[in-house]
Amino acid sequence: xxxxxxxxxxxxxxxxxxxxxxxxxxxxxxxQFVIVMSDEHGERIxxxxxxxxxxxxxxxxxFLEVGKTTIQLGEQFNAGDSLFAxxxxxxTPTHVEKFGTVVVIGGGLGVAPIYPICKGLKEAGNRVVAIxxxxxKDLMFWHDRIASVSDEMLVTTDxxxxxxxxxxxxxxxxxxxxxxxxxxxxxxxxxxxxxxxxEKTKDWGVSTWVSLNTxxxxxxxxxxxxxxxxxxxxxxxCVDGPDFDAHKVDWGxxxxxxxxxxxxxxxxxxxxxxxKLAFEALRR
Amino acid sequence: xxxAIDIVELGGVKExxxxxxxxxxxxxxxxxxxxxERIHNYNEVALGYSPKEAVAESMRCLECPKPRCMVACxxxxxxxxxxxxISRGKFHEAAEDIHKYNALPAVCGRVCPQENLCEAACxxxxxxxxxxxxxxxxxxxxxxxxxxxxxxxxxAPLKPATGYKVCVIGSGPSxxxxxxxxxxxxxxxxxxxxxxxxxxxxxYGIPEFRLPKAIVQKEVNYVRSLGVxxxxxxxxxxTLPVKEVLxxxxxxxxxxxAGYPNMMGIPGENLNGVYSANEFLTRVxxxxxxxxxxxxxxIRRPRRCVVVGAGFTAFDVVRIALRLGAxxxxxxxxxxxxxxxxxxxxxxxxxxxxxxxxxxxxxxxYLGDENGFVRAVVVQKMxxxxxxxxxxxxxxxxxxxxxxxxxxxxxxxxxxxPNVLIxxxxxxxxxxxxxxxxANRETYMTTVPKVFAGGDAITGAATVILATRAGREAARSxxxxxRDPARAWYPPA
Ligand SMILES: Cc1cc2nc3c(=O)[nH]c(=O)nc-3n(C[C@H](O)[C@H](O)[C@H](O)COP(=O)(O)OP(=O)(O)OC[C@H]3O[C@@H](n4cnc5c(N)ncnc54)[C@H](O)[C@@H]3O)c2cc1C
Ligand SMILES: Cc1cc2nc3c(=O)[nH]c(=O)nc-3n(C[C@H](O)[C@H](O)[C@H](O)COP(=O)(O)OP(=O)(O)OC[C@H]3O[C@@H](n4cnc5c(N)ncnc54)[C@H](O)[C@@H]3O)c2cc1C
Ligand code: SF4
Ligand code: SF4
Ligand code: FES
Numbered sequence: 173x174x175x176x177x178x179x180x181x182x183x184x185x186x187x188x189x190x191x192x193x194x195x196x197x198x199x200x201x202x203x204q205f206v207i208v209m210s211d212e213h214g215e216r217i218x219x220x221x222x223x224x225x226x227x228x229x230x231x232x233x234x235f236l237e238v239g240k241t242t243i244q245l246g247e248q249f250n251a252g253d254s255l256f257a258x259x260x261x262x263x264t265p266t267h268v269e270k271f272g273t274v275v276v277i278g279g280g281l282g283v284a285p286i287y288p289i290c291k292g293l294k295e296a297g298n299r300v301v302a303i304x305x306x307x308x309k310d311l312m313f314w315h316d317r318i319a320s321v322s323d324e325m326l327v328t329t330d331x332x333x334x335x336x337x338x339x340x341x342x343x344x345x346x347x348x349x350x351x352x353x354x355x356x357x358x359x360x361x362x363x364x365x366x367x368x369x370x371e372k373t374k375d376w377g378v379s380t381w382v383s384l385n386t387x388x389x390x391x392x393x394x395x396x397x398x399x400x401x402x403x404x405x406x407x408x409x410c411v412d413g414p415d416f417d418a419h420k421v422d423w424g425x426x427x428x429x430x431x432x433x434x435x436x437x438x439x440x441x442x443x444x445x446x447x448k449l450a451f452e453a454l455r456r
Numbered sequence: 457x458x459x460a461i462d463i464v465e466l467g468g469v470k471e472x473x474x475x476x477x478x479x480x481x482x483x484x485x486x487x488x489x490x491x492x493e494r495i496h497n498y499n500e501v502a503l504g505y506s507p508k509e510a511v512a513e514s515m516r517c518l519e520c521p522k523p524r525c526m527v528a529c530x531x532x533x534x535x536x537x538x539x540x541x542i543s544r545g546k547f548h549e550a551a552e553d554i555h556k557y558n559a560l561p562a563v564c565g566r567v568c569p570q571e572n573l574c575e576a577a578c579x580x581x582x583x584x585x586x587x588x589x590x591x592x593x594x595x596x597x598x599x600x601x602x603x604x605x606x607x608x609x610x611x612a613p614l615k616p617a618t619g620y621k622v623c624v625i626g627s628g629p630s631x632x633x634x635x636x637x638x639x640x641x642x643x644x645x646x647x648x649x650x651x652x653x654x655x656x657x658x659x660y661g662i663p664e665f666r667l668p669k670a671i672v673q674k675e676v677n678y679v680r681s682l683g684v685x686x687x688x689x690x691x692x693x694x695t696l697p698v699k700e701v702l703x704x705x706x707x708x709x710x711x712x713x714a715g716y717p718n719m720m721g722i723p724g725e726n727l728n729g730v731y732s733a734n735e736f737l738t739r740v741x742x743x744x745x746x747x748x749x750x751x752x753x754x755i756r757r758p759r760r761c762v763v764v765g766a767g768f769t770a771f772d773v774v775r776i777a778l779r780l781g782a783x784x785x786x787x788x789x790x791x792x793x794x795x796x797x798x799x800x801x802x803x804x805x806x807x808x809x810x811x812x813x814x815x816x817x818x819x820x821x822y823l824g825d826e827n828g829f830v831r832a833v834v835v836q837k838m839x840x841x842x843x844x845x846x847x848x849x850x851x852x853x854x855x856x857x858x859x860x861x862x863x864x865x866x867x868x869x870x871x872x873x874p875n876v877l878i879x880x881x882x883x884x885x886x887x888x889x890x891x892x893x894x895a896n897r898e899t900y901m902t903t904v905p906k907v908f909a910g911g912d913a914i915t916g917a918a919t920v921i922l923a924t925r926a927g928r929e930a931a932r933s934x935x936x937x938x939r940d941p942a943r944a945w946y947p948p949a
Contacts, residue, residue, distance in 0.1 A: 195690065195696060199696075199697060213747075213751050216652075256652070259652070259691060259695065260694065261695070262691065389753070394716065394875065396719065396731075396734060397731075400726065401726060424828075428727075429726065429728060429828070431728070431828070432829075436754030436756060439754075440754060
């Protein structure tokens with residue numbers, strides 16, 4: 173069992189948890205993820221390792237409450253409880269070397285996973301320019317942490333309630349138009365954002381990398397459920413990735429595959445909800 | 457073990473009496489759930505013998521002094537002895553005797569291809585054709601009886617501790633068997649499993665209605681009762697780096713199976729609704745997607761399902777599809793019926809349940825709808841040509857024979873190869889065809905000192921009993937290696 177040592181709400185629906193997983197913490201590298209199961213019958217869901225502390229044997233995960241499992245984790249699991257399974261660190265670590273100047277973009281929930289990447293890149297001697305984007309000011313989190321591991325940080329909000337008004341791609345375009353040096357771009361966030369970044373940078377000739385968040389089960393290359401075409405070849409995101417050259421991703425297929433279980437997920441959530449309502453009615 | 461067995465009432469032989477084998481009688485059928493009923497549930501199809509039936513079947517056995525059946529069994533279970541014990545009402549003793557040769561009797565009794573192994577060799581076939589002793593069913597009976605009437609733990613004392621530490625990677629039949637034997641020999645064994653439940657393919661691949669998961673977990677508990685430390689959620693090569701394994705243990709057994717799904721690489725294969733067999737089976741078996749309302753992991757309920765392939769896996773998939781409510785579930789196979797590698801009994805069961813088998817047909821592409829979901833498979837008819845290297849006649853496409861089969865689910869079940877995670881992280885480990893680990897077939901040594909390997913990891917997808925045999929033989933070889941002061945290491949031939 174994997175004990176939850178702390179839990180806090182960073183913004184509406186955004187939860188940060190630290191979990192005891194000594195073997196994972198000891199070997200974690202930037203860009204890797206864990207598969208988490210809340211209980212014995214739960215789903216296996218992939219979550220990026222947002223930070224790790226090998227001394228304490230702890231990892232940090234940050235997740236958005238979007239569906240059955242993440243809502244269950246957010247609502248029913250607290251410090252002192254245990255998760256049924258935490259497996260990792262999985263995936264091929266993000267390629268870290270001295271590139272020069274690296275622009276690292278985190279959109280929404282993607283802000284958490286870029287923290288270890290910025291940290292790693294900075295330690296490797298790069299100049300790190302971070303662009304973090306949120307829908308609005310009240311959904312902001314971890315921008316202070318990103319600031320501590322980057323040389324320059326730009327914040328955007330969709331509604332302009334903090335930083336620049338607009339999307340991360342607007343800030344990126346501005347940087348580029350201003351002649352900023354960019355040797356590599358890394359973008360993590362909702363697939364629509366990653367595709368938008370990819371489309372923008374295609375003509376710039378700057379190598380652009382994204383971290384794909386396909387549906388997964390085992391996370392070890394066994395089921396093939398995470399597969400997607402990259403440069404015309406089928407790749408398993410959990411072992412060959414999750415980082416890929418953004419310009420080679422078959423985005424149409426990626427989007428279609430993410431919706432593969434939309435109906436079943438909605439049903440599962442509704443069933444959960446009905447149970448809860450029935451349970452509350454009983455209690456009354 | 458206080459339960460009283462009245463062996464005379466059960467029709468067996470009393471202690472001291474002489475057995476009069478009734479080998480001329482017909483082999484006793486096993487009760488099965490009716491096909492119409494069973495496609496609406498996941499309960500076991502073959503129901504197993506009652507004590508009375510088991511004794512009756514055991515009374516047919518000649519208890520041959522030179523038993524051919526035992527030679528044919530890959531782990532050489534002492535078949536006449538355990539069947540003799542059944543005839544005399546000593547069911548627990550029979551189970552314990554089997555355990556000397558096989559750590560997984562409840563599993564093997566159910567899923568071994570007996571008709572090609574022990575039962576094919578039974579001498580009764582000579583005088584009473586097609587009526588060999590039902591060895592597998594009797595083996596299953598003993599194991600089930602023992603589990604039902606005892607705590608199922610290991611009773612006999614273990615050998616004194618040797619002080620050696622051994623690491624086993626993977627908890628399929630090969631890893632479990634090897635770990636069990638090494639523990640019995642007095643070694644300290646840590647077994648690591650990547651998934652959250654031990655059992656390998658027995659948990660995630662073979663469905664509940666052929667092999668109940670509770671049975672697999674009982675076999676696992678038996679292995680635990682021997683002192684084997686099983687840790688799940690550990691992916692060797694990631695959670696535990698290979699170097700730490702090599703530094704931390706005196707010997708290592710790699711039993712990581714063949715879990716990487718093969719796909720055909722044809723257009724449309726990444727459409728939604730096109731699964732690898734592993735994904736389909738894992739969702740249903742390991743994640744229990746068939747238990748709606750309990751399991752968190754969904755499965756889309758197929759209405760028209762096409763299963764590509766005709767092995768063990770394909771037949772399991774087609775039968776699951778029927779249980780999930782498919783109106784049409786079809787096997788599509790590129791060779792003819794004679795070449796189908798599936799087990800006879802499974803093919804028969806699948807057809808009883810309504811599966812359609814379309815032979816000499818091969819998919820060439822998948823067609824999707826506007827949302828990226830599969831709506832049909834385009835197939836091509838085949839004819840058989842000259843025999844190929846495997847001795848089977850090679851299928852050749854027939855020109856202009858393409859047609860569409862409408863479907864909403866496709867499951868590609870054309871075999872698995874080993875995962876590259878361990879080979880690619882273990883410098884010096886030689887492989888064949890990319891990922892099949894090279895190991896000596898007698899010593900199970902690999903090209904890396906102190907590392908042994910067996911089961912599907914060194915053969916590609918095979919059977920439970922062959923994986924078990926490899927585990928047992930490797931344990932013996934590893935024991936010799938550990939006790940050898942020189943730690944002699946022979947690179948594989
Ligand atoms: C490598 C990787 C790292 C990830 N890291 C994070 C992270 O750090 N924080 C975070 O909040 N989310 C992360 N995700 C996404 C996260 O896994 C999903 O949000 C989660 O699985 C949703 O589960 P659910 O049961 O709550 O929602 P569901 O009800 O199952 O689904 C809700 C939505 O989530 C998507 N989804 C469902 N299952 C998965 C899945 N297995 N993988 C990806 N998307 C899925 C669906 O398309 C659907 O739109 C990551 C995904 C991957 C592949
Ligand atoms: C659907 C299906 C039906 C079958 N039906 C039958 C049947 O009826 N009869 C029969 O005899 N055979 C059958 N087989 C074949 C049989 O199941 C296999 O041959 C057998 O399980 C192989 O055993 P193994 O121990 O070598 O590997 P596996 O059972 O594959 O076990 C390997 C284990 O190692 C784990 N692992 C892999 N890599 C790592 C790692 N890096 N770190 C930690 N753990 C790791 C895996 O998660 C897995 O649990 C069937 C197979 C399938 C897929
Ligand atoms: S293990 Fe398999 S081959 Fe051996 S006796 Fe049992 S059923 Fe027969
Ligand atoms: S060969 Fe047949 S009759 Fe002889 S011991 Fe084996 S099972 Fe019994
Ligand atoms: S998640 Fe199963 S192969 Fe990637």
